[in-house]
Amino acid sequence: MAKSTRRARSVHWGLYAMLVPGIILTLIYSYGPLMGLVIAFQKFDFTKGLFGSPWVGFDNFKYIFNLRDFRRALGNTLSISSMKLVFGMAFPIVVSLLLNEIRFNGLKRVIQTLIYLPFFISWVILAGIMGDLLSPSTGFLNGILKMLGFKGVYFLGNASVFPATMIVLDVWKGFGFGTILYLAALTGVDPSLYEAASMDGANRFHRMWHITMPELVPIIVLNGTLSLGNILNAGFDQITNMYSTVVYKSGDILDTLVYRVGIIGVRDSIPQYEIATSIGLFKSLVSFALISASYYLAHKFADYQIF
Amino acid sequence: MEENKREFKLMRRRGFSAEYIFDFFNILFLGFLAVCCVLPFINVIAVSLSDSSAATAGMVGLWPVKFSLDSYMFAFQKVRFLLSMKNSAIRVILGVAVNMALTIITAYPLSKTVKELKGRTFFAWFFVITMLIGGGTIPTYLIVMWTGLRNTVWSMILPGAVPVYNVVILLNFFKQLPKELEESAVIDGAGDFRIFLRIIIPLSMPCIATLIVFQTVGHWNDWFSGMIYLDNIEKYPLATYLHNVLQRPNFDNMELQEIQRVMKISNRTLSDAQILIGALPIIMVYPFLQRFFVKGMVLGSLKG
Amino acid sequence: MSSRLKLCNAFSKVCQASQAVPTNLKKRGMFMLARSKILAAAIAAAMLFSSSACGSAAPAVTEAPETASMMPETAAEPSEVASEAAPEPAYDGPVGLSKYSEIVRPTFARMASLDPKFKEGQSYENNIWVTEYRDVLGIELDTIWSAEGPDAYNEKLQLSIVSGDVPDIFVCNSAQFTSLVNAGMLEPLESVVEEWAIPLVAENLQADGGEGIRQATIDGNLYGLPQASVGAGAFQFLFMREDWRVKLGLEVPKTMDDLYAVAKAFVEQDPDGNGIDDTWGLGISNKPFETFFTYRGFFNGFGAYMKQWINNNGVLEDGIIQPEMKLALAELNKYYEEGLIDPEFVTKDSMAVSADAISGKVGLHFGEWWVQTWPLPDGVKLGQDWKAYTIPFAASNSEKKLGGVAKLLGRYVVKKGYEHPEALVKMYNLFQERVMSQNYDTTIYKGDGTYDFQGLAPIAPVIGVDRNVYDWGFVTKAVDAKDQSLLAPGNADQIDKFTKVMAYLDGNTPFVEGLTDEQLNDNTDYYNNYRVHYGPEAIMGLLDYYNRSGIFKLDAFYGPDTPAMLDNAAQLQSNAEEMIINIVTGAEDLDYFDEFVSEWKLNGGEQMIKEVNEWYNAQ
Known part of the structure; x- marks a missing residue:
């Protein structure tokens, strides 16, 4: 008994020691920069620096919340990102399950590798390709639609279809890469379980539902919770490369707004860091609240500690 | 009885053929997805292999128009391009090594229960919070400068040295590992360190391999830190270099002099060639690491 | 401002353009077709001498007595600056180009080009400017960081x-300049410039009527040197497919109603004769503020001005909120509704629209003069005949004036307390001396298609007056008389332009069948020289007309950015x-403009107007 206590204690110290490097680096490079949040409460003057700029209390927040464009962008962000979250989660899961059902290993690998390709083409490039592909007059996709007797759709220039276009393209680009995590988790499934199940007469869907799925639930919950933290990130890289003035109404998101009026702005000007920082802080608080809530709920109702 | 048996047989046969139908549609569907995913890539390849005037005119679809290898020749002659490939390679190797080491040693203690590690919840939140809140460009820049990393490869590695998302994934994986293994190893007299190295890590290979993919891709594709922290453009990694080559000039409010400075490669064949050459190494990472996923099968049998 | 000043402004802006365009061409821009040397010679020509159409002949760069006499004063100043700055004894050139006895190493930040072109074996660290800075001036720049492109x-x-x-x-x-000065981070340069600027520079700094200097001065102190002369600006031209117009037998549009008719004909009468409805009247981009395929010319036609402040009976107001804008937008909306504009223009930026124009889908567009030299020649090679006209004016527009912007872009500055502020002036001098003076050696300093020479210079001030309009007069006269001797003596650029125009008139056009690539490039070059440099209908002729008739309206505000501007x-x-986009596409009706104006005022516009007028009243 005495021996094991000693061992336990030594394990303790080893565990703490392992945390030290990560804690130090995080303190310096992640907590250190948080001092920059003061900018959100300043009229930031870059020649005076972080602590020399005049304080303005909550003026920056008042400014952004009064901005019609901000409120609109907030709404757009929420609707686009929540859709992306749902479909961006669900689709890779479905594909992983289906991939798992392919019995020819070679084919499975080929497909796995191919669906993972779009992830590597940057949005800048894709914007060019998609611009051609989705054009209502000359685009391939509209050609097909017209052949089938539908009316052409201006995917990128029509404010009412633009968000859907963004969501579909985002899911398309990311689902292959997204399957990696789930497929890795599926390698943990014991093959004998499948055998036993088929002996019992379970069909494919039963097996998928009762054996494969439960294996994925923890990672799905985990991934879903962590994605909630991104609810106010609706995909800057994608949208900034594909949107245009005509779709601001439904496609302008917080990040593109900040970039347009806060960072780049009029070319011959200086960025409004305080606006960017205030919006950033606002986003952080929202993510924090959502993550905390889901952490608490998972803990309380499922007795599952996400992290 | 007879009837039941026959019905059972029928059901089996029906199930059997249903399974085939399922397989057929499953493969058809996944194959369709795969084709959708490959087409743009083929377009990029075709453009990179085409004559540039045809490419600019938007005439290239899935097959090169007026086949030409010029862009590749040109890309490989570009010193900056080759240099940036090298810079990226160094960054990925160092960065992934540091990230993975920190991910593993951070995730392991956090996967313990509160009993084993007092303050576990606090530490977990300590890391998770950094995922949600950032200070912004300027203060991060200042810290990087004060710690002497500016203009070194470490400026692109240390500020993100602890990838919290990956830590959380891995710690959850660790939690799932069967406790019995560890316990039996302790009984066998194995030291903690030995257990960690010989049992925990090998068992976690599928997850670790996945995280290596994430991390490699992350480092390879990140352009922003290179642009901000590096003072010499010769030190830029590939992503930063390509970002500058590819970014669409924003002509709003631009005066002539600036247009002059920005007018640059819009030569699609060359940029597409560079994208491809640049993407190849990273695309190859995945099939290579896939074998670890298969190895992970061992885990299943252990659990059973 | 006297009209002479205005003239100079106009010229210098163009001069700035002439600097930009050939480099664009060399950098091949979007279109590989532009790879050839077309026009480079024609446009780049420019700045051989510094004598000007504004009447002030440039003195040759010799040591002015008073400059030389300043030397002792400098030497008499305390500190090691003086001793280091003293020229070598044997040197007898101007003090502004003298060599430090000991190498001086100022730190420097470089805005690198996105696609730099070097001569074989050269780089940013090793090129003729580096050598000259070291050998001629005794300066070695220590580049502490560099970044690619303005952003x-x-x-x-x-x-x-x-x-x-x-x-x-x-x-x-x-904006950075204003903040830096307010924070006391910049060295005042007035006395330094007085002492060290060579006469050529002193002269050229005045070429825009001293506007550049004025905008680099805050509270009476000069803190920066202009990167370029301030121009009356980007005057707008109407570019038209002349071949289409002739084919359809249309008149040149004089009013906005005419323009509408022409645009309609270009859409409905199949000007390219391919039997397909694939042409548009007017080409505009989805970004109204971009500088080519612009809205500005169209707006100006209705007396509406964007990106500039106008003087309304002693009160300055932003052009964007004036009621004339409404007329222009209503008309554009009509164009859109009737299909005279590409219905997909909302997803096309100016690069994309110019691609359309080059592939022969656009009949009309507005832009600054250099559009004729880039990117349009790519279309010329495909058989398109583009011609520039003065912009048409609407019947409702009694004023009939062009807009012009007068804002200084970049300023070279010196950090407060740096011991050798004159090093900046010396490098500034050297560029002007090498590129803008009589001694301009085109074989060394001009660059060619394979490398970008002037873009390599760390300090590259493009100040001085334009040569293009000046040359235009000579070339036109000489071509009319078919007599080369009527050109200004010894002016290689004029000879070049003259020869090319003559070649074009001799029938070497790009519009004949069966040309080799090389011939096509040459003929396109001839054609462009003809379009730009010869006769009253050439672009330079039109520019001369704009300048002489004074039908332009400059930006009424040219002070430092006001706080509300920085914020909003x-x-x-x-x-x-x-x-603009919403009204043009009909997503909002015309009355939305009024709503916009009141929101504009509410969101900081009112404050801007107040501050600008405070500035104006203080003038």
Whole structure:
């Protein structure tokens, strides 16, 4: 008994020691920069620096919340990102399950590798390709639609279809890469379980539902919770490369707004860091609240500690 | 009885053929997805292999128009391009090594229960919070400068040295590992360190391999830190270099002099060639690491 | 401002353009077709001498007695600056180009080009400017950081400033300049410039009537040297497919109603004769504030001005909120509704629209003169005949004036307390001396298709007056008389332009069948020289007309950015863009303009107007 206590204690110290490097680096490079949040409460003057700029209390927040464009962008962000979250989660899961059902290993690998390709083409490039592909007059996709007797759709220039276009393209680009995590988790499934199940007469869907799925639930919950933290990130890289003035109404998101009026702005000007920082802080608080809530709920109702 | 048996047989046969139908549609569907995913890539390849005037005119679809290898020749002659490939390679190797080491040693203690590690919840939140809140460009820049990393490869590695998302994934994986293994190893007299190295890590290979993919891709594709922290453009990694080559000039409010400075490669064949050459190494990472996923099968049998 | 000043302004802006365009061509821009040397010679020509159409003949660069006599004064000043700055004894050139006895190493930040071109074996660290700075001036720049393109440069400069790590010598934009001066971070340069500027520079700094200097002066102190002369600006021209117009037998549009008729004909009468309805009347981009395929010319036609302040009976107001804008937008909306504009223009930026124009789908567009030299020649090679006209005016527009912008872009500055502020002036002098003076050696300093020479210079001030309009007079006269001797003596550029125009008139056009690539390039070059440099209908002739008739309206505000501008300009511009696009596409009806104006005022516009007028009243 005495021996094991000693061992336990030594394990303790080893565990703490392992945390030290990560804690130090995080303190310096992640907590250190948080001092920059003061900018959100300043009229930031870059020649005076972080602590020399005049304080303005909550003026920056008042400014952004009064901005019609901000409120609109907030709404757009929420609707686009929540859709992306749902479909961006669900689709890779479905594909992983289906991939798992392919019995020819070679084919499975080929497909796995191919669906993972779009992830590597940057949005800048894709914007060019998609611009051609989705054009209502000359685009391939509209050609097909017209052949089938539908009316052409201006995917990128029509404010009412633009968000859907963004969501579909985002899911398309990311689902292959997204399957990696789930497929890795599926390698943990014991093959004998499948055998036993088929002996019992379970069909494919039963097996998928009762054996494969439960294996994925923890990672799905985990991934879903962590994605909630991104609810106010609706995909800057994608949208900034594909949107245009005509779709601001439904496609302008917080990040593109900040970039347009806060960072780049009029070319011959200086960025409004305080606006960017205030919006950033606002986003952080929202993510924090959502993550905390889901952490608490998972803990309380499922007795599952996400992290 | 007879009837039941026959019905059972029928059901089996029906199930059997249903399974085939399922397989057929499953493969058809996944194959369709795969084709959708490959087409743009083929377009990029075709453009990179085409004559540039045809490419600019938007005439290239899935097959090169007026086949030409010029862009590749040109890309490989570009010193900056080759240099940036090298810079990226160094960054990925160092960065992934540091990230993975920190991910593993951070995730392991956090996967313990509160009993084993007092303050576990606090530490977990300590890391998770950094995922949600950032200070912004300027203060991060200042810290990087004060710690002497500016203009070194470490400026692109240390500020993100602890990838919290990956830590959380891995710690959850660790939690799932069967406790019995560890316990039996302790009984066998194995030291903690030995257990960690010989049992925990090998068992976690599928997850670790996945995280290596994430991390490699992350480092390879990140352009922003290179642009901000590096003072010499010769030190830029590939992503930063390509970002500058590819970014669409924003002509709003631009005066002539600036247009002059920005007018640059819009030569699609060359940029597409560079994208491809640049993407190849990273695309190859995945099939290579896939074998670890298969190895992970061992885990299943252990659990059973 | 006297009209002479205005003239100079106009010229110098063009001069700035002439600098930009050939480099664009060399950098091949979007279109590989532009790879050839077309026009490079024609346009780049420019700045051989510094004598000007504004009447002031440039003195040759010899040591002016008073400059030389300043030497002892400098030497008499305390500190090691003087001793180091003293020229070598044997040197008898101007003091502004003298060599430090000991190498001086100012730190510097470089805005690198996105696609730099070097001569074989050269680089940013090793090129003729590096050698000359060292051997002629005794200066070795210590580049502490570089960034590619304006966006990255600005971002890094901002960080540099926040971290208190500014280079000794650098270039900054107007907003940064104002902040830096207010924070006391820049060295005053007035006396330094007085002492060290060579006469050529002193002269050229006045070429825009001293506007550049005025905008680099805050509270009576000069803190920067202009990167370029300030121009009356980007005057707008109407570019038209002349071949289409002739084919359909249309008149040149004089009014906006005419323009509408022409645009309609270009859409409905199948001007390219391919039997397919695939042409548009007017080409505009989805970004109203971009500088080619612009809205400005169209707006000007209705007496509406964007991106500039106008003087309304002694009160300055932003052009964007004036009622004339409404007329212009209503008309554009009509164009859109009737299909005279590409229905997909909302997803096309100016690069995309210019691609359409080059592939022969656009009949009309507005732009600055250099559009004729880039990117249109790519279309010329495909058989398109583009011709520039003065912009048409609407019947409702009694004023009939063009807009012009008068804003200084970049300023070279010196960090407060740097011991050799004159090093900046010396490098500034050297560029002017090498590129803008009589001694301009085109074989060394001009660059060619394979490398970008002037873009390599760390300090590259494009100041001085334009040569193009000046040359135009000579070339026109000489071509009319078919007599080369009527050109200004010894002016290689005029000879070049003359020869090419003559070649074009001799029948070497790009519009005949069966040309080799090389012939096509040459003939396109001839054609462009003809379009730009010869006769009253050439672009330079039109520019001369604009200048002489004075039908332009300059930006009424040219002071430093006001606080409200720094805070709100970006947001307001974004809103303005959205308003314009929405009204043109009919997503909002015309009355939305009034709503926009009141929001504009509410969101900081009112404050801007107040501040601008405070500035105006203080003038």
